[in-house]
Amino acid sequence: MRVLVVNAGSSSLKLRVLxxxxxxxxxxxxxxxxxxxxxxxxxxxxxxxPEVEAVGHRVVHGGERFGESTxxxxxxxxxxxxxxALAPLQQPAALAGIELVSRLRPGTGxxxxxxxxxxxxxxxxxxxxxxxxDWRRRFGLRRFGFHGLSHSWAARRARELLGDGARMxxxxxxxxGASLAAIAGGASIDTTxxxxxLEGLVMGTRSGSVDPGMLLWLQTAGGLDAADVLDALERRSxxxxxxxxxxxxxxxxxxxxxxxxxxxxxDVYVRSIAASSAAMAAALGGLSAIAFTGGVGENSAxxxxxxxxxLRFLGVEIDGTANRTGSGDRQIGTPAGSAAVLVVAxxxxxxxxxxxxxxxxxx
Numbered sequence: 001m002r003v004l005v006v007n008a009g010s011s012s013l014k015l016r017v018l019x020x021x022x023x024x025x026x027x028x029x030x031x032x033x034x035x036x037x038x039x040x041x042x043x044x045x046x047x048x049x050p051e052v053e054a055v056g057h058r059v060v061h062g063g064e065r066f067g068e069s070t071x072x073x074x075x076x077x078x079x080x081x082x083x084x085a086l087a088p089l090q091q092p093a094a095l096a097g098i099e100l101v102s103r104l105r106p107g108t109g110x111x112x113x114x115x116x117x118x119x120x121x122x123x124x125x126x127x128x129x130x131x132x133x134d135w136r137r138r139f140g141l142r143r144f145g146f147h148g149l150s151h152s153w154a155a156r157r158a159r160e161l162l163g164d165g166a167r168m169x170x171x172x173x174x175x176x177g178a179s180l181a182a183i184a185g186g187a188s189i190d191t192t193x194x195x196x197x198l199e200g201l202v203m204g205t206r207s208g209s210v211d212p213g214m215l216l217w218l219q220t221a222g223g224l225d226a227a228d229v230l231d232a233l234e235r236r237s238x239x240x241x242x243x244x245x246x247x248x249x250x251x252x253x254x255x256x257x258x259x260x261x262x263x264x265x266x267d268v269y270v271r272s273i274a275a276s277s278a279a280m281a282a283a284l285g286g287l288s289a290i291a292f293t294g295g296v297g298e299n300s301a302x303x304x305x306x307x308x309x310x311l312r313f314l315g316v317e318i319d320g321t322a323n324r325t326g327s328g329d330r331q332i333g334t335p336a337g338s339a340a341v342l343v344v345a346x347x348x349x350x351x352x353x354x355x356x357x358x359x360x361x362x363x
Contacts, residue, residue: 003356004052004108005349006101008093011176011204013037016349017049024349026050032093034235039100046104054360055110056352057098058149060090060197062114064140069117069355072098072110080112086196087146089206089234090177109360113352118148121187126283129195143199145191147173147294149348151181154291157329157344159186165340168284170277173346174303175294176204176246180273182280190283192276198233202272204246207237239265248296248303270303274310287314289340298345304332308341315339 002025007014009032017026028045030037057072061083070076077098084091094112102110119127127143128136135141151171158166169183178201182190192200202208210233218224232241240246242265243254251269254262281287290311292304301324308318317337322330326343333341 001054001357001361002050002052003353004049004055004101004105005058005352006055006097007058007348007352008032008037008090008097009058009176010034010089010093013042013093013097014349015042015045015049017052018349018353022350022353034089036093037096039096042097042100043104046101052105052108054356055101055105055108056356057094057101057110057112058115058348058352059094059112060115060146061087061144062112062116063144066112066114067117067120069111069113069359071359072102072112076112088230090197111352111356111359113149113355115146115148115150116144118152119143119145119181119188119191121189122191123189126190141195143191143194145179145181145188146193146197147177147179147181148188149351150293150346151179151183151188151191153347153351154293154342154344155181155183155186157347158183158289158291158342161329161331161342162289162340166289168281168286168288170280170284170287170290172273172277172290172292172297172307173294174273174292174297174300175346177206178203178273178294178296180276180280182283184284190280192280201276202269203238204248205235205238205240207233207241208272239269242268248300252300252302266306270306270310273303273307277307277311278314281314287316287339289342290316291342291344293344293346295346298343304341304343311339316341 001020003018005016012032013030015028019025026049063083129141131141150173154171158169171181171183173179179193181188198206200208239251243261245251251262251265255266305323308316315338317334318341319332319334322332329344
């Protein structure tokens with residue numbers, strides 16, 4: 001089955017066509033601003049791609065209802081629309097992609113694959129917020145976790161590369177959005193994102209975790225309304241709020257040129273990743289491997305080196321030459337370290353294509 005994978009994220013629209021052997025036969029990468037891509041450009045790109053037998057869409061939030069991939073129907077689409085408030089940067093982009101592809105390729109079977117599904121294995125201790133029980137029951141408040149399609153692939157590749165050496169894995173998905181996952185025996189047991197994709201690490205434009213009391217103060221004493229606060233946390237915070245750029249490459253270049261704000265942004269970003277990595281290791285009860293994936297995780301040797309330098313107490317030792325050279329999935333740790341260090345290319349497309357075939361192929 002040839003599958004079109006549609007990955008509509010907060011900063012890009014990625015289109016991939018995979019054949020039955022998961023070989024990449026066509027691709028298109030389009031920019032997105034605040035989760036919005038140009039419909040005409042995307043339509044032109046879709047028309048240029050070869051015909052397919054099925055479509056798989058990455059959908060960030062599945063909520064309580066969707067704990068696994070599901071065929072897309074009108075009812076499913078409306079249910080996904082109801083979750084928009086929980087992922088305002090990402091969910092509208094996914095819905096726009098679903099609408100566009102269904103219009104251009106009507107009748108092609110389509111599947112929604114959820115970033116939250118991989119984290120359905122979170123134990124109660126990891127998914128439960130210390131909030132009033134009536135709130136938790138009434139509003140379904142819990143930690144969902146995100147980037148599951150990427151973390152799932154990283155876990156799979158780590159097992160292939162390390163075997164039992166991947167039994168206690170911290171997966172670091174670092175991109176425009178970023179999250180970590182503690183993966184034990186291939187299953188997610190803790191993660192940094194929560195009820196929404198706003199919790200956790202410092203990101204490109206998102207704040208990550210901040211003091212909830214401060215947010216209440218901004219509304220009660222600072223005079224900001226909830227929409228102002230949400231817009232700032234989602235779109236004007238993170239690296240952008242710290243130094244004026246959400247692009248890690250630009251931040252690092254400015255820091256190297258002596259820009260103090262950029263240097264602070266870099267250090268806050270690295271500290272956030274390292275501190276949360278240690279928390280994930282604590283959830284695992286140890287650390288046998290750490291895997292860097294996502295655009296920043298795969299491509300920034302400087303960020304990998306800075307994070308690993310803070311994790312030496314966990315047995316993380318990085319080989320400087322291996323870190324700065326080489327390509328593809330590889331080990332960059334040293335024999336002196338007790339924890340392996342991996343770079344893994346994010347292949348959410350292969351995870352999605354596999355889910356599409358699982359649901360649509362009839363044996």
